[in-house]
Amino acid sequence: xxxxxxxxxxxxxxxxxxxxxLTVRDGETMVVIGYSGTGKSVAIKHVVGLLEPxxxxxxxxxxxxxxxxxxxxxxxxxxxxxxxxxxxxFDSMTVAENVALGLRRRRTLGEGDVAQRVAESLALxxxxxxxxxxxxxxxxxxxxxxxLARAIALRPKYLLYxxxxxxxxxxxxxxxxxxxxxxxxxxxxxxIVITHDMRSAYTVGDRIAMLYRGRIRQVGTVEEMRxxxxxxxxxxxxxxxxxxxxxxERASLMTAAGAAGEEESEA
Amino acid sequence: xxAGFITFLSSAIPRPILPRxxxxxxxxxxxxxxxxxxxxxFLGDLARGxxxxxxWGGLTVVQMRRLGVDSLPIALFIAAFTGIVLALLASYVVxxxxxxYLVGTLVGKTMLLELGPVLTGLALAGRVGANIAAELGxxxxxxxxxxxxxxxxxxxxxxxxxxxxxxxxxxPVVVAxxxxxxxxxxxxxxxxxxxxxxxxxxxGLRLYxxxxxxxxxxxxxxxxxxxxxxxxxxxxxxxxxxxxGVGRATTRTVVYSAxxxxxxxxxxxxxxxxx
Numbered sequence: 001x002x003x004x005x006x007x008x009x010x011x012x013x014x015x016x017x018x019x020x021x022l023t024v025r026d027g028e029t030m031v032v033i034g035y036s037g038t039g040k041s042v043a044i045k046h047v048v049g050l051l052e053p054x055x056x057x058x059x060x061x062x063x064x065x066x067x068x069x070x071x072x073x074x075x076x077x078x079x080x081x082x083x084x085x086x087x088x089x090f091d092s093m094t095v096a097e098n099v100a101l102g103l104r105r106r107r108t109l110g111e112g113d114v115a116q117r118v119a120e121s122l123a124l125x126x127x128x129x130x131x132x133x134x135x136x137x138x139x140x141x142x143x144x145x146x147x148l149a150r151a152i153a154l155r156p157k158y159l160l161y162x163x164x165x166x167x168x169x170x171x172x173x174x175x176x177x178x179x180x181x182x183x184x185x186x187x188x189x190x191x192i193v194i195t196h197d198m199r200s201a202y203t204v205g206d207r208i209a210m211l212y213r214g215r216i217r218q219v220g221t222v223e224e225m226r227x228x229x230x231x232x233x234x235x236x237x238x239x240x241x242x243x244x245x246x247x248x249e250r251a252s253l254m255t256a257a258g259a260a261g262e263e264e265s266e267a
Numbered sequence: 268x269x270a271g272f273i274t275f276l277s278s279a280i281p282r283p284i285l286p287r288x289x290x291x292x293x294x295x296x297x298x299x300x301x302x303x304x305x306x307x308x309f310l311g312d313l314a315r316g317x318x319x320x321x322x323w324g325g326l327t328v329v330q331m332r333r334l335g336v337d338s339l340p341i342a343l344f345i346a347a348f349t350g351i352v353l354a355l356l357a358s359y360v361v362x363x364x365x366x367x368y369l370v371g372t373l374v375g376k377t378m379l380l381e382l383g384p385v386l387t388g389l390a391l392a393g394r395v396g397a398n399i400a401a402e403l404g405x406x407x408x409x410x411x412x413x414x415x416x417x418x419x420x421x422x423x424x425x426x427x428x429x430x431x432x433x434x435x436x437x438x439p440v441v442v443a444x445x446x447x448x449x450x451x452x453x454x455x456x457x458x459x460x461x462x463x464x465x466x467x468x469x470x471g472l473r474l475y476x477x478x479x480x481x482x483x484x485x486x487x488x489x490x491x492x493x494x495x496x497x498x499x500x501x502x503x504x505x506x507x508x509x510x511x512g513v514g515r516a517t518t519r520t521v522v523y524s525a526x527x528x529x530x531x532x533x534x535x536x537x538x539x540x541x542x
Contacts, residue, residue, distance in 0.1 A: 102418035
């Protein structure tokens with residue numbers, strides 16, 4: 001289980017997370033949606049200790065990440081796979097070397113087993129036979145799939161996806177969505193998917209949480225989110241224009257004020 | 268500072284400017300202290316990474332080839348022409364009242380003590396320092412450094428320590444070759460372009476030669492290697508802001524490395540040459 005507890009994070013004067021709290025249950029795929037620049041990626045980087053919170057904490061299986069010693073943090077990271085937005089492949093390494101990097105670090109497998117695991121992981125993302133290619137020779141979708149193969153090669157307990165379909169054409173994005181679902185079924189991992197692609201969110205998510213102004217605005221199942229009456233969430237999932245949901249929020253307040261006024265006049 | 272003087276200053280500077288000046292000084296002070304703190308943290312992480320020998324051990328050899336062996340051509344090229352120019356300059360300075368063998372002395376002393384290490388250091392500040400800053404900066408902004416961490420690697424053990432160690436070990440090697448090349452081309456120029464015999468040049472070269480001169484040049488170049496690689500790694504790993512940030516980090520690395528070379532040059536002269 002991953003718990004975000006009253007997480008606060010600022011970069012200079014820019015306060016990104018202001019009381020972000022969310023619980024991701026074992027075995028589920030939690031999708032976090034929200035406007036660009038609202039801190040979705042910042043939140044999941046706390047899970048692997050890439051960022052330290054200003055206040056609050058993130059706990060993985062009850063262990064507070066920011067309180068771990070370097071060795072404990074290394075052990076924790078070995079249980080978490082992270083798929084980066086732009087794949088973050090190492091340019092100077094082949095596809096196979098990229099996928100094998102984490103395995104070689106662990107030193108639990110011999111070279112033969114590493115090669116086998118690399119081949120299995122690449123096959124799982126439909127990239128069998130690409131071992132010797134360089135990242136520069138891959139398309140955007142293939143790079144993301146190699147990034148996923150690198151993450152699942154470690155057979156992690158948790159998988160964190162940072163905008164896995166951003167910048168991809170709809171068909172390739174759908175392929176990535178299928179891979180996320182298939183990976184969960186094959187490996188039984190607990191996942192957090194950061195996205196602002198609602199089609200992707202509905203396809204891969206068990207539950208969806210919306211991050212707005214540094215905290216969770218609403219969390220619920222796909223059906224609950226589809227049926228939401230929250231104007232900010234509705235505006236986002238329907239993709240209606242407006243300034244970061246402020247217009248919808250203002251409209252909501254005006255409606256509420258109007259309703260209150262009506263109630264008073266009726267009284 | 269007397270209160271009257273402060274009052275005078277306050278009244279002399281137009282009102283709207285004073286708060287901005289004070290705010291500017293405050294911002295720069297905070298920025299400086301933040302940079303200082305980041306560098307201190309960088310050094311602490313670097314020290315912790317030293318324990319991970321299994322990671323940096325093999326990678327150091329790779330970096331020794333990239334930083335050292337691959338830098339030899341440019342270092343030898345610079346040293347070759349420096350040696351020629353030195354011989355001709357020395358000949359120009361030496362008049363009939365001064366023995367001609369001093370051309371050999373001047374070429375040898377200057378190449379070993381100063382120009383060999385410093386010119387090679389400045390050239391490598393551009394080649395090696397800029398390369399490191401650009402490479403690590405690009406890795407930082409494309410999240411490759413983050414990816415390393417999530418794969419349970421210590422980025423300091425994987426990226427920084429191999430480069431710094433390679434710099435410390437290989438800069439003296441490159442400089443030693445540059446020194447030899449400079450003296451050799453100085454000898455070539457002196458014996459072929461000037462009325463100086465081989466015996467005269469070699470006599471002058473040996474006359475004031477001390478093994479300490481070589482040690483001095485090599486110690487100095489090791490410190491240059493340390494400074495250049497450290498600056499490149501620090502500015503590379505702290506890069507922010509995409510391609511523009513990478514460009515800024517690269518430029519800063521070259522500028523700071525060049526300045527640091529001159530500072531260290533003076534430091535070693537004061538420390539080791541003062542009698």
